[in-house]
Amino acid sequence: MSAPLSGPGSAPQAPGREPVRRGLPRTSRTARQHAPITATGLVVKVVLLGLVAGIAIWAAFPLIEAGHWIALGVLAVTTAGLFYLYLSRRHIPAKYLVPGTLFLIAFQVFPVLYTASTAFTNFGDGHRGSKDDAIVAVQTASVKQVPGSTEYNLTIATKGDPATGSLTFLLSDPKSKEVFAGDADGLRKLDAADVEVSSLSGKITAADGYTLLNIGQASSRSDAVTALIVPTDEGAIRSNGLTRAYEGKAIRAYDAVCDCVKDSETGKTWTADERSGSFVAADGERLAQGWKVDVGLKNFATVLTDSNISGPFFGTLAWNFAFAIGSTGLTFLLGMGIALALHSPRMRGTNLYRMVLILPYAMPSFAMLLIWRDMFNTDFGLLNDLFGLNVDWFGGNWSARIAVLLVQLWLGYPYMFLVATGALQAIPRELTEATSVDGASPWQSFRAVTLPLLLVALSPLLIASFAYNFNNVNAILFTTEGGPFAPDNPTNGATDLLITYTYRLAFGAQGAEFGLAATVSIFIFAIVATVSAISFRRTRKQEEVYS
Structure with a gap:
């Protein structure tokens, strides 16, 4: 065997020993764990x-x-784990991974799971709380003033903003001189030392911790004042105008024996239906106050089979695909065309052109949407005035859809122009020059070389753009607001996307249907996920061919 060679001046290497490493010394784990903590780092950690x-x-x-003891336990364990992790000098990678993971769970995983669980319930207006809440609501809503009812001097107050804060009734009993505060949670007696009562009107004029509403402020919230019912042991307290209140008796009461609600005046009975979360009479009448229950796949069946829901759903779905494909395709074609034109070596002043062309992308989209909405106005819109037209752009189904697509084209092409420009610059010119030498025309060179390589680079961005446009709520709400609407269907318009239709189901004036809205959201998720999965699979095949 030959002896290992050594350079001049090198020390002999003892058998069985590792060679000496030269260069910067490696920091040991012990040294890293005992590295000094700066004052700034300590302050940030403590805060x-x-x-x-x-x-x-x-x-x-x-x-x-x-x-909720399980949730409380999870909260305690999570908090203790965070303190251990960041007070310890160990587990360095986890210190970076944990914050992102927690935010992912809080803002992505939990909303998705909550939405999915809501889709299997009847959650919505009239079905928000428990059965006990529904019973209380039924009884308090049926309160009527009866002879001998206690009457109070009423002052309307709040602990928040007079225009938006939760209302409270400040009540003074003219007979007993006692003072009370009442809200939806019940009636509470106040200490006389904490309030001031007018000797003339008998009303409370000041109370510690409350902001009293004047007549104008109370009048502007008269609907909320009328709707406020204060439950009591004897019935409930309701307002009688803005200065008086009374304690009435509930004419409807819950009977636990029959699990039903009985009306003492008419004798009518509503029996609890646990499947629908409602009190139902023999003639089919349902009380407005219900409770939240699991309904299984009922919401999914309703979306697919109920003509009142399925008709708008499938019609909106077809337009939704047309809008997403049209918005993505048109912006891609225009952006790519401009990028190809400016990519030509014979073009001069390309930097100036590029700066001007990306201006729509640099402006706030919501502001541009509002400007375009005014430009399409029938009476004073710029487009009608400029071209001498008299088109009611947002009055017809197809004209409104064309207008929305034009707005999307103007807003979206700069993005496609930028990414296409970057992709074109990454394609070697030798490839297109080689096709020219082989006798290919510019169109053949583009179709056989440039376009496939562009699609390999831009396919993920096109998929993301499709998913974004499929749920582009701003493009609709800020321009057409989903309209125009048919006279017999105010909940679904010609330009509605599934996401805006879902929004109207959940928060529309016809009443909130959170369960149905969550169901439609699941359909949207499934559609976008399926289209994206298929598109990514085709993209991988393209990469294998052109890589």
Whole structure:
């Protein structure tokens, strides 16, 4: 065997020993763990951990009050784990991964799971709380003034903003001189030392912790005043105008023996239906106050089979695909065409052109949408005035759809222009020059070389653009608001996307249907996920061919 060669001046290497490493010394794990902590780092750590502790304490009290012990345990374990992780010098990778993971769970995983669970319930107007809540609502809503009812002097107050804060009734009993505060949670007696009562009107004129509404402020919220019912042991307190209130008796009461609600005046009975979460009479009448229950696949069946839902759903789905494909395709074609024109070596002033062409992309989209909405106005819109037209753009189904696509084309082509420009610059010119040498025309060179290589680079962006446009709620709400609407269907318009239709189901004036809206959301997720999966599979095949 030959002896290992060594350079001049090198020390002999003892058998069985590792060669000496030259260069910068490696920092040992022990040294890293005992590295000094800077004052700035310590302050940041204390502030952030204090914020975590504050959020945990703030979240713990509602969980304790509601009796959600599992959630409270998860909160405690998570908080303790965060303190251990960031007070320890170990687990360095986890210090970077945990925040992102927690935000992912909080803002992605949890909303998706909550939406999915809501789709299997009847959650919505009239079905928001528990059965006990529904019983209380039925009884308090049936309160009527009867002879001998206690009457109060009423002052309307709030603990928040007079225009938006939750209302409270400040009540003074003219007979007993007692003072009370009442809201939807019940009636509470106030200490006389904490309030001031007018000797003339008998009304409360000041109360610690409350902001009193004047007549004008109370009048502007008269609907909320009328709707506020204060439950009591004897019935409930309701307002009688803005200055008087009375304690009435409930004419409808719940009977646990028959699990039903009985009306003491008419004798009518509504029996609890646990499948629908409603009190139902023998003639089919349902009380407006119900409770939240699991309904299984009923919402999915309703979306697919109920003509009132399935008709608008499938019609909107077809337009939704047309809108997403049209918006993505048109912006891609225009952006790519401009990028090809400016990519030509014979073009001069390309930097100036590029700067001007990306201006729509640099402006706030919501502001541009509002400007375009005014430009399409029938009476004073720029487009009609400029071209001498008299088109009611948002009055017809197809004209409104064309207008929306034109707006999307103007807003979206700069993005496609930018990404296409970058992709074109990454394609070697030798490839297109080689096709020219072989006798290919410019169109043949583009179709056989440039376009396939562009699609390989841009396919993921096109898929993302399709998914974005499929749920592009701003493009609709800021321009057509989903219209025009048919006279017999105010919940679904010609330009509605599934996402805007879902929004109207959940928060529309016809009443909130959160369960149905969550079901439509699941359909949207499934559609976009399926289209994206198929598109990515085709993209991988393209990459294998042209890589």
